[in-house]
Amino acid sequence: MSLLELKNVSKIYGELKALDNVNIHVDQGEWVAIMGPSGSGKSTMMNIIGCMDKPTKGEVLLDGTDISKLPSKRLTDIRRDKIGLVFQQFHMVNYLTAVENVMVSQYYHSMPDEEEALEALGRVGLRERARHLPSQLSGGEQQRVCVARALINHPELILADEPTGNLDEANENIVLDLFAQLHKEGTTLIVVTHDPEVAEAAQRTIVLEHGRVAREVINENFGKQ
Amino acid sequence: MTKRRMFLRMITASLLRRRSRMLIALLSIGIGATILAGLVTIYVDVPRQMGAQFRSYGANMILQPTEAGALTEESLQDILSVFSPEELVGATPYRYVRLDMTSRQQSFNTAGTDFSQVVKTSPYFSVEGAYPASTREVLVGKEVAETIGVKPGSTMELTYQPSVSISNNPQDDRTPGAQLSGSAEGWSGGIVYVSAVLDDQAKIASIQIDAHSQTPEFGGRATEDEEFAAQFIGKALPLTLGQEVDALSGATVTSTAVVDALNNARKATPAALPHTLNFTVTGILTTGGKEEGFAFISLADMESLTGESKLDVAELSISANAEQLDTYVNEITEKNQGVAAKLAKRVAKSEAAVLSKLQALVFLVTAVVLLLTMICVSTTMMAVVSERRREIGLRKALGASDGSIRAEFLGEGMFLGGLGGIMGALLGFVFAQVVSVNVFGSSITFQPLLLPITVIVSMIIAAVSCLLPIKRAVAIDPALVLKGE
Numbered sequence: 100m101s102l103l104e105l106k107n108v109s110k111i112y113g114e115l116k117a118l119d120n121v122n123i124h125v126d127q128g129e130w131v132a133i134m135g136p137s138g139s140g141k142s143t144m145m146n147i148i149g150c151m152d153k154p155t156k157g158e159v160l161l162d163g164t165d166i167s168k169l170p171s172k173r174l175t176d177i178r179r180d181k182i183g184l185v186f187q188q189f190h191m192v193n194y195l196t197a198v199e200n201v202m203v204s205q206y207y208h209s210m211p212d213e214e215e216a217l218e219a220l221g222r223v224g225l226r227e228r229a230r231h232l233p234s235q236l237s238g239g240e241q242q243r244v245c246v247a248r249a250l251i252n253h254p255e256l257i258l259a260d261e262p263t264g265n266l267d268e269a270n271e272n273i274v275l276d277l278f279a280q281l282h283k284e285g286t287t288l289i290v291v292t293h294d295p296e297v298a299e300a301a302q303r304t305i306v307l308e309h310g311r312v313a314r315e316v317i318n319e320n321f322g323k324q
Numbered sequence: 325m326t327k328r329r330m331f332l333r334m335i336t337a338s339l340l341r342r343r344s345r346m347l348i349a350l351l352s353i354g355i356g357a358t359i360l361a362g363l364v365t366i367y368v369d370v371p372r373q374m375g376a377q378f379r380s381y382g383a384n385m386i387l388q389p390t391e392a393g394a395l396t397e398e399s400l401q402d403i404l405s406v407f408s409p410e411e412l413v414g415a416t417p418y419r420y421v422r423l424d425m426t427s428r429q430q431s432f433n434t435a436g437t438d439f440s441q442v443v444k445t446s447p448y449f450s451v452e453g454a455y456p457a458s459t460r461e462v463l464v465g466k467e468v469a470e471t472i473g474v475k476p477g478s479t480m481e482l483t484y485q486p487s488v489s490i491s492n493n494p495q496d497d498r499t500p501g502a503q504l505s506g507s508a509e510g511w512s513g514g515i516v517y518v519s520a521v522l523d524d525q526a527k528i529a530s531i532q533i534d535a536h537s538q539t540p541e542f543g544g545r546a547t548e549d550e551e552f553a554a555q556f557i558g559k560a561l562p563l564t565l566g567q568e569v570d571a572l573s574g575a576t577v578t579s580t581a582v583v584d585a586l587n588n589a590r591k592a593t594p595a596a597l598p599h600t601l602n603f604t605v606t607g608i609l610t611t612g613g614k615e616e617g618f619a620f621i622s623l624a625d626m627e628s629l630t631g632e633s634k635l636d637v638a639e640l641s642i643s644a645n646a647e648q649l650d651t652y653v654n655e656i657t658e659k660n661q662g663v664a665a666k667l668a669k670r671v672a673k674s675e676a677a678v679l680s681k682l683q684a685l686v687f688l689v690t691a692v693v694l695l696l697t698m699i700c701v702s703t704t705m706m707a708v709v710s711e712r713r714r715e716i717g718l719r720k721a722l723g724a725s726d727g728s729i730r731a732e733f734l735g736e737g738m739f740l741g742g743l744g745g746i747m748g749a750l751l752g753f754v755f756a757q758v759v760s761v762n763v764f765g766s767s768i769t770f771q772p773l774l775l776p777i778t779v780i781v782s783m784i785i786a787a788v789s790c791l792l793p794i795k796r797a798v799a800i801d802p803a804l805v806l807k808g809e
Contacts, residue, residue, distance in 0.1 A: 151721065151803040172725070178802075179723025190718045194341035195334065202330060207723040211330035232341070248722070 101160075102127045102255060102287050103148065108157030108167070110143050110310075117143040118154065119310040127255075130278070130288040130321075132298035135307035141291050142260075144307070148289065149258050150178035162255060179208055183249030187261035189241040191233040197240075198229040201248045208252040219247040223277060239270025246277050250286070257281060259290045263297055275300045335735045345711065349704040349740050350747075353786055356697025357748020361778040362755035363690045369760065369768045370682055371645065378675040383416070383445045383639035384668045385649065393662020395635040397623070403660055404640075406652060413641035414444025419626050420636050423482040423619070426600075428472045434482065434619045436626025439463070445641040449615070452476065453607030459625050462603040465616040469608045476607055482621070483600040484629040504561075506589025510535065510581035511543050518585040520556070531556045533582055543578025552579075561590040599629055646676040694785065701789035705737060709793045713800055720802035733794045734787055741786025745779035752778065 103125040110118040118140045125131050135141050146152035147159060150166055151174070159167040166177060178184075191200045201216040220229050223243035233241055242262060249257050259278075263271040275297065278288055290301060298304045304316040339346045378384070387403060389395040397417060404415050419436040439455045453476030456463055462482070464474055474480055505519035514537030523529040531553050535546040546552055555569040563583050565571055571579035603625070609615060627633050642649060649667055656665040709716070716729060724732075753770050760768045 146803045149721070149803075151801070175720070175723060175725055178721070184721055186718075190714065190721075192334075192715050192718065194337050199333065199337065203334070203719065204722050206327060206330045206334075207719070207725075207728060210327060 100127050101125065102129075102162055103289070104158075104160040105144075105147075106158040106160070108144075108147065108154045108159060110140075110147065110152070111155045116310050118147075120157070121307075121310070121312055123305055123312060125287060125289060128282070128285045128287055129303065130282045130301045131290070132301035132304040133289065133291045133307060134293055134295075134298050134304055135313075136293065138309075139307040140310040141293075141307055143310075145258065145260055145291050148256075149182060149184060150174040179252075181255045183252065183254035183257040185242070185245050185249045185257065185259035185262045187264040189233075189238065189245055189265070191241055191244060193233050196230050196232055197225060197236065197244045200233070200244055201251050204248045204251050216247075216251060219251045220244065222250075223247045224273070237270075239266050239273065242266060242270065242274055243277070246274060250281060254286070256287045256289065259288070261292055261294075262290060263292070263294060271297070331731070331735065334732065335739055338732075338736055339739060345704075345708055346740065349701060349708070350744055352697060352700040352704055353740055353744030353782055354747040354751070356693060356700070356785065357745045357778055357782040358751040358755055359693045359748075360690060360697075360781065361749045361752025361774055362759065363686050363693065363752075364777075365753060365756035365768060365771065365774060366759055367683060367686045367690070368771065369756070370686065371679055372643070378678075382448065382668070383414075383641045384675070385640040385642050385653065385665060386668060387638040387640060387656070387663055387665050388636070389634075390662050390664050393664075395638065395663055396633055397635065399660070399663065400635065400638050403656055403663060403665075406655055406659070407642060411643050413643050414441045415638055415640045416441040416445045417623060417635045417638045419623060419630075419632075419634065421484065421626065421630055423629070424485055425472060425480055426483055427481060430472050432468050432471075432617065432619060434621060434626070436621055436623040438623060439620070442620070445639050446611075446615075448611065450610045451607040452610065453605075456606045456620070456622060459622050459628075460601065460603050461606045461622070463607050463609050463620040464605055465618045465620075466608055466610045467616040468619055469605075474605045474608075476605055478605045479602055480605060481600050481602050482619070482629065504586065504589035506585040506587075508581040508584035508588055510578045511538050511575075514538050514543075516543075516546070516578060516581040516585055518582055518589065520586060520589070522561075527558050527560050528556045528586075531586075535578055535582070538575070538578045543572070543575040543581075546572055546575060546578050546582060556586070562587040599631075601625060601629055645679075646673065698785055698789045701737075701740075701786055702792055705733070705790050705793035706796065709733070709797045712797075713804070716797050716800045717802050717804045720800065726798045729797050730794050733790055733797055737786040737790035738783045741783035742779055744786070745782030746775070748782060749775045749778035 101124045103123075105121050105123045108118055108121045109116060121140075121144065133141055133144065143152065147154050147167075148161075150161075153169075153174075154167050157167060158165050161177065162181060164177070166174060169177070191197075192203060195203065198213060198216050198220060201219055202211040202213060205211045205216060217226055217229055220226050223246050225240060225243055225247070228236060228240060233244075236244065242265075246262075249259075257278075262278075263274055266274065278290070278300065282288055288301070290297060292298055299318060299320070302318055302321045304318065306313045306316065387395060387400070395417075400415065400417055404412060417436075417438055421434055421436070422431055423434040424431040439457075442449065443455065451463065462480065464472075464480075469475070472480065503519065503521050505517070507515050507517045510516040516537065517534040518531065520531040521529045533546050533553060535543050538544045538546065549572060552572045556563070559568050563569055563586060565576075565580050565583045569579075569583065603621065609618075609620070623633075642652065644652065653665045653667060656663065719729065719732075753774070756768055760766060
């Protein structure tokens with residue numbers, strides 16, 4: 100059953116076609132990597148899937164709802180309820196502690212629950228760092244807080260934008276292991292990356308070039324490592 | 325944890341952990357609130373302050389007896405009871421009489437007054453020397469002093485020369501210094517004549533009895549009998565035979581006639597004779613006005629000289645606005661028959677005019693300060709928003725609605741407003757105090773209501789100042805967080 104489906108989606112900025120008649124679908128529980136060089140339309144696609152932008156043309160079905168024409172207020176609701184975001188730059192609220200950053204996500208979603216937030220931090224191995232401010236955490240730790248924040252509301256889809264782009268190998272592996280765990284639990288993952296190693300961790304890789312789907316690669320080795 | 329607690333936690337964290345930026349915002353609100361609270365305090369206090377200032381330019385209400393009426397010290401005290409003690413700055417009674425200084429062949433207007441009140445209602449009086457502190461002391465106007473050539477410490481005599489017999493009050497037993505003469509019917513229709521001189525205390529100083537109409541062996545002895553006459557010395561009138569004085573033996577009728585003659589004399593001419601008292605000059609008065617042509621003595625001395633206790637005018641200094649003064653004038657005129665109250669228009673009117681101008685000025689400055697504070701806070705919050713673009717984008721990406729973003733910034737703004745307001749109310753009082761002490765030379769009392777008002781106004785100002793920055797914040801695109809900025 101497909102969770103996400105893009106039908107003939109185009110995003111046009113004046114002369115530039117950032118996305119040009121793209122068709123993709125992602126099944127429930129699937130782990131998909133999206134690859135492509137700079138300017139291939141990855142970010143545009145990410146924004147559209149993340150309910151932060153609307154396509155110029157085409158349909159975007161998320162969990163059966165066409166989100167391509169919804170007003171931004173509705174998009175905010177859907178993003179909050181269904182999507183967990185992980186960013187390349189970590190993006191934490193710099194004056195809130197790790198646990199408070201996780202709770203911010205709960206706050207906008209439903210109810211802040213410190214216990215649950217601490218548990219989520221425990222899952223990413225940072226329970227004892229919960230009271231630290233972002234400036235007191237390493238890059239890898241910050242990204243793990245972001246993963247904890249993304250999964251705290253049990254989203255149907257985790258959307259990660261270059262999640263390991265600024266991490267060393269050790270931390271990259273920790274984050275990928277976390278993704279694998281989430282995948283096992285049935286969470287749908289879409290990871291935008293240009294790191295082949297990160298892409299290889301996924302079940303399927305969609306390669307974008309010049310705003311179009313150039314090819315799709317099924318990872319034969321998935322789950323064997 | 326409830327949403328509200330998380331909201332407060334985020335706001336306090338934002339304020340406490342981002343101190344430097346927030347301090348600037350807090351400072352701008354705080355300073356604005358300080359000036360606001362200070363000026364409002366002065367605005368409220370100015371009428372009182374100015375009132376006190378204006379009171380130093382003299383009385384603003386005059387009480388005078390009507391043609392048929394009379395004003396006395398007692399009725400004045402009665403009238404003054406309509407004012408509260410705070411309002412009544414002073415009330416000075418005046419009795420004007422022209423007195424002679426025979427040794428210099430001069431005469432000048434003399435006012436009997438209460439010097440303890442003069443100081444209050446005419447603070448601009450400038451005295452070289454001192455105000456009289458007791459009876460038999462005189463304050464002489466500069467012009468008079470030059471004419472008669474007196475200095476503080478000099479002595480002078482003042483004489484009351486009545487043009488008409490004034491006192492018809494038989495109760496009046498104070499006729500000091502008067503020379504009395506009277507007569508009464510004695511034995512078998514013969515008239516006994518008595519004349520006496522009273523001393524300063526209205527006691528008999530000397531007495532002469534003419535009883536030649538009486539039987540020489542009996543009543544006639546009264547003319548010569550020194551023992552009988554001596555009894556009267558040092559006694560005050562009226563007298564009763566058998567009590568203060570004893571009858572001449574064998575001449576009860578004649579003795580009764582002597583006493584009656586004295587009592588008749590007192591009734592007939594209590595103060596109708598020139599009377600002189602000696603005074604010590606305590607000070608020379610300079611006012612630049614007509615007062616320099618006057619001499620001032622105590623009301624008690626004036627009464628001793630004239631034998632009358634009436635007042636010609638009372639000058640009142642009332643601390644109240646023009647409207648209240650009008651109300652008082654009506655009240656006094658209605659309540660007291662025989663006394664007319666009127667305003668010293670010049671003082672009362674110019675006070676109102678200056679006051680309204682001053683208040684308008686303070687109001688204007690307050691408005692400008694408010695505007696500047698708002699611009700300052702708005703600019704700071706604008707900087708805060710652009711500094712936190714990424715955070716706002718992140719919050720929106722995490723699902724914050726526009727309403728949440730608004731609430732968070734408004735919450736921060738109002739928190740700062742409240743804090744700045746408390747700071748401002750306290751510092752503002754200090755500011756107002758300093759201004760008051762330096763400009764008006766008097767301190768002000770803390771208005772407890774000022775604290776909540778300043779806090780609320782500061783919060784409103786902060787909220788209004790945040791409107792534009794919040795509009796900016798809400799417009800931030802959540803997608804910017806994905807662009808790896």
